[in-house]
Amino acid sequence: MSDAPTTLKKFENQYVPLINQTLQQLNAGWIDQSILQSAMTYSVNAGGKRLRPLLSLAVLRTYQDQPTKGQLMAASALELLHTYSLIHDDLPAMDNDELRRGVPTNHMKFGAGMATLAGDGLLTLAFEWLSKADIPATQQLALVRALSHAAGPAGMVAGQAQDISSEHHQLNIDQLAALHRHKTGALLHYAVEAGCIMAEVKDEEQECLLKFADQFGLAYQIYDDLLDVTATAEELGKKTHKDAGEEKNTYPGLFGVAGTKQRLKQVVESAESQLTDLSRTTGRDYSLLNAFCSYFKIKE
Template identity: 85%
Template sequence: MNDASSLLKEFETEYVPQINATLQHLNEGWIDQSILQSAMTYSVDAGGKRLRPLLTLAVLKTYGVQLTEGQLMAASALELLHTYSLIHDDLPAMDNDDLRRGVATNHVKFGAGMATLAGDGLLTLAFEWLSNADIPATQQLSLVRALSHAAGPAGMVAGQAQDISSEHHQLNIDELAKLHRQKTGALLHYAVEAGCIMADVNEEERQDLLKFADQFGLAYQIYDDLLDVTSTAQQLGKKTHKDAGEEKNTYPGLFGVEGTKQRLKRVVESAESQLKDLNQITGRDYRLLNAFCSYFKIKE
C-alpha cells in the first residue's frame, strides 16, 4: 500500500464510522411509516464507500475546519440522496438489477412500489437534513441550491435520461463525457462544492477545486465502466457485464479495455495535476484530496 492509499485508508477508518453513526439518525423519528422506514434504512445500511460525504469532509479537513455535528449531518445528507438514486436506478423500469452492494436490491426486497417510495423519501429527506443541520443559514441555502442543481434535471436526472434515451445509439466522446458529467460527476462535483461552502473557501480556490472534482468524477465513471467488464459480481457486489448486453454507452464500448485504461490514467493525472497547481499557488497541503485518486487501481 502506497502513501496515498494509506492516507485515504486512515481517513476512511476515522470518518466512515462517524458518517454511519449520523445516518443512524434515520431511526430517530424522521420517517413516519414502519414499512417505509424499513425500506429506506435497508438501502442506507447496506453499506457502500460513503465516498461522497468523505469528499466533503476531506475539503473541510484540508481547510482546517473543526468538524461539527451540523457539518456531519449536512455531509451525510448527500449519502441519502445518492442512495435514492441507486434505488431508482435499480428499478425494473430502469436497469432492473437484483443485486446492489452484495445484497438484494430494494425492489426485490420490498417490491417496486415501496422501493420507489423509499427513494422518494430519501431524496426529500436529504433536503430536510440540510435545512435542519446546525450550520449558518446562508450555508444551508447555498447547499440546498447547489444540491438541487446537481441532482436535478440539469444534473444527475438529465444524465440518467440521456443514458436511457441513448441505448442502442452510439454517442461520440463529447456526448459520452457530457452524459457521465451529469449522471455520475454532478454529485461528486457537489460533494467538493459542499465542503467549499462550509469551509468558506474563496471563489478562486473553489473553482480550482471544482475542476479537480470534475476530473475525479469523470475518472470515477470511466473506472466504473472498466470494472463492469473486468470484475466479477462477487468483487463488485452487483451484476457485471450488463452494459454491453443492454447496448449502453461506455468507455470500453468506445475505446476497448486497453484504450479505456489509458484514458483513465490521463484523467487521473489531470485531477492530480489540478491539486499540484493549486498547492503551488496557495501553499496549502492537498495530499488528502489527492489521496482519493488512489481509489483508481489500474492494472496494466
C-alpha cells in the same frame, strides 16, 4: 502517490464510522411509517464507500479542524440522496438490477412500489437534513441550491435521461463525457462544492477544487465502466457485463479495455495536476484530497 492509499484508508477508518453514526439518525423519528422506514434504512445500511460525504469532509479537513456535528449532518445528507438514486436506478423500469452492494436490491426486498417511495423519502429527507443541520443559514441555502441543481434535471436526472435515450445509439467521446458529467459527475462535483461552502473557501481556490472534482467524477465513471467488464460480481457486489448486453454507451465500448485504461490514467493525472497547481499557488497541503485518486487501481 506512494502514501496515498494509506492516507485514504486512515481517513476512511476515522470518518466512515462517523458518517454511519450520523445516518443512524434515520431511526430517530424522521420517518413516520414502519415499512417505509424499513425500506429506507435497508438501502442506507447496505454498505457502500460513503465516498461523496467523505469528499465533502476531506475539503473541510483541508481547510479547518474536525468537522462539527452540523457539518457531518449536512455531508451525510448527500448519502441519503445518493442512495435514493441507486434505488431508483435499480428499479425494473430502469436497469432492473437484482443485486446491489452484495444484497438484494430494494425492489427485490420490498417490491417496486415501496422501493420507489423509499427513494422518494430519501430524496426529500436529504433536503430536510440540510435545512436542519446546525450550520449558518446562508450555508444551508447555498447547499440546498447547489444540491437541487446537481441532482435535478440539469444534473443527475438529465444524465439518467440521456443514458436511457442513448441506448442502442453510439455516442462520440464528447457526448459520452457530457452524459457522465451529469449522470455520475454532478453529485461528486457537489460533494466538493459542499465542502467548499461549509469551509468558506475563496472563490479562486474553489474554482480549482471543482475542476479537480469534475476530473475525479469523470475518472470514477470510466473506472466503473472498466470494472463492469474486468471484475466479477463477487468483487463488485452487483451483476457485471450488463452494459454491453443492454447496448449502453461506455468507455470500453468506445475504446476497448486497453484504451479505457489509458484514458483513465490521463484523467486521473489531470485531477492530480489541479491540486498540484493549487498547492503551488496557495502553499496549502492537498494531499488528503489527492489521496482519493488512489481509489482508481489500474491493472496493466
